[in-house]
Amino acid sequence: MNASSEKILRLLKTRGAMTAQQLAVLLNMTSMGARQHLHHLQNEGLVSTFDRKEKVGRPSRYWQLTTTAQQHFPDRHADLTLALIDNVRELFGEEGLQQLIDKREREAEANYSRELAALPELGARLARLAELRSGEGYMAEVIEQSPGQWLLVENHCPICAAAASCRNFCRSELAIFRRCLRARVERSEYILDGARRCAYLITALPAESA
Template sequence: MSDRTRTRLLNALKGSGPQTAADLAATLAVTPVAIRQHLDGLAGEGLVDFEDQKGSVGRPRRVWALTAAGHARFPDNHATLVAGLLGGLRQIYGEEGLDRLIALREQEAEAVYGAELDDAPDVATRLERLAALRSREGYMAEVEEDGTGGWLFIENHCSICAAATACQGFCRSELALFQKVLGPGTVIDRCEHLLSGDRRCVYRVTPVAA
């Protein structure tokens, strides 16, 4: 299996979630036969697995997804070090010290994001710019319309998962941060949460009537 195809396949499953071989073949512009061969190879390494989903008619659809080992190919940045540092900080300074660290990180991010978003003409543009910023930080972020006049802000990877696992104050802080930089014209709710067992974090962004 070529390393390039392997990487693209893993990225496609990470970014868009479970898919059939036909879906992956169309996305990657590779033949379905070749995709199935690659998936079999990745399955042999324990990186992907499949589920046969029955439909109303015809044969079941074989849907492929990353395993825990597959997700681990997208690791946290220095995960072990970060978790250890946070544990040490908690021991030395207590929860108050940890809260102060999270607040400082939030303030610094707000300044950086605000500088990029402040001149955006509307919420949709602000979301697209925020997604670009977060993607550069490793979150694989994207924006989708939700069909009701709002949007879904999606992060397919959490590049601070180890820190968030050690202290969920980081998750609360990021929700507050998004609300601040998107402004008072929106309401944001987290509807999927990686640390709650979902495969990604998703935020529903609803415009507020003037």
């Protein structure tokens, strides 16, 4: 892999999804040159695209890392996380690990609830939740599917190692979303089942969609 492609992967890792034009400016090359590198990376399964609506004009095409690309970035935190989970299991058993997950769930729910409580519309709550999750490293975005229905997409999972070791972390997050959004939430894509991302179908409850 050439140096420019390596730089693109690092930029997408550190800054999140970007357009070819944005990458071209940072790399001091033409947009066409950036796209050539991006298409090469796409053929290798390292990047993918999605379209995002802008305030003015047509949707813009953004490029993001795939799960495969994450292997290019060694993660010692994952090893530490797995070691800690194993130690908790050894010392306190599955019950102790569940208590740890429950505590994390309560703290996360309290934080999200504070941020979302003043937002009466589900769409606004979703947008704010996506901002909070992106700040935590999930590269989240919201895509409106139809009136009263959205897709919450998380393009990266910073707790993937922990979730793979104990899927109760994922069940905990699903429960948090349902309570904080006050909506019907169903997981439609799941990284641990082989998907590129995690995605949740969010549907307004009858009282709110009326």
